[in-house]
Amino acid sequence: MDDLVARLADVDARIAAAARVAGRDPAAITRIVVTKFHPAQLVARLHRLGVRDLGENRQQELSAKRAELAALTDLRWHFIGQAQTKKARAIRAAASVVHSVDRDKLADALDRAADGDDVLDVLVQVNLTADPDRGGVAPAGIEALAEHVAGCRTLQLRGVMAVAPLDEPPAAAFARLAGYAARLRRVVPDADWISAGMTADFAEAIAAGATHLRIGSAITGARPVPD
Numbered sequence: 001m002d003d004l005v006a007r008l009a010d011v012d013a014r015i016a017a018a019a020r021v022a023g024r025d026p027a028a029i030t031r032i033v034v035t036k037f038h039p040a041q042l043v044a045r046l047h048r049l050g051v052r053d054l055g056e057n058r059q060q061e062l063s064a065k066r067a068e069l070a071a072l073t074d075l076r077w078h079f080i081g082q083a084q085t086k087k088a089r090a091i092r093a094a095a096s097v098v099h100s101v102d103r104d105k106l107a108d109a110l111d112r113a114a115d116g117d118d119v120l121d122v123l124v125q126v127n128l129t130a131d132p133d134r135g136g137v138a139p140a141g142i143e144a145l146a147e148h149v150a151g152c153r154t155l156q157l158r159g160v161m162a163v164a165p166l167d168e169p170p171a172a173a174f175a176r177l178a179g180y181a182a183r184l185r186r187v188v189p190d191a192d193w194i195s196a197g198m199t200a201d202f203a204e205a206i207a208a209g210a211t212h213l214r215i216g217s218a219i220t221g222a223r224p225v226p227d
């Protein structure tokens, strides 16, 4: 069996097992394959294996892959990286979901970039560390940002996103995230997505209620060095 096929099957089996342990339905969990730094060809192979949800963290790479794979009209591209406001238009044109809304200005820029009445799914990224450079709104700002996003006509607030800190056990960090998700739902009750869990920590994320996993190297293999 092809390595990619084997790795995808292995990850999906581990997702299903972690869901069972947590008493959750694996079908309620979306596995996003993060393909950053890999060529569009890999995305095409994943598509042939049934993968539809893809993640990218850089606008230019997202836009290029989407253009190259325009024939694959059923792909859903998830933008998961830190976003500059000036890239909002290009991100909106390429992505079905933006996971990394962390400030009012970015929400406004994405909202202004709407094409007619189309609605963009977005998540509020929360910073689980004390380092402001890591991306995400500080927990104290969750409600204010959620209210701001909820007021953007062409954005649909879906939930929260976070990356586990490097210096803390992921289960503890994801438990905090579950609390932040509950706070967000007090502002927008149906915003119940939790985007969390990567190669190293997706089982812990599932245990803490993650609905959207962003898994790269466990499926794609090691990443090529970025240019």
Ligand SMILES: *Cc1c(COP(=O)(O)O)cnc(C)c1O
Residues within 6 Å of the ligand: 034, 036, 057, 080, 081, 163, 197, 198, 199, 200, 214, 215, 216, 217, 218
């Ligand atoms: C690269 C990336 C991932 C996937 O990382 P892996 O460790 O390869 O699974 C998930 N989320 C974000 C925000 C990323 O940048």
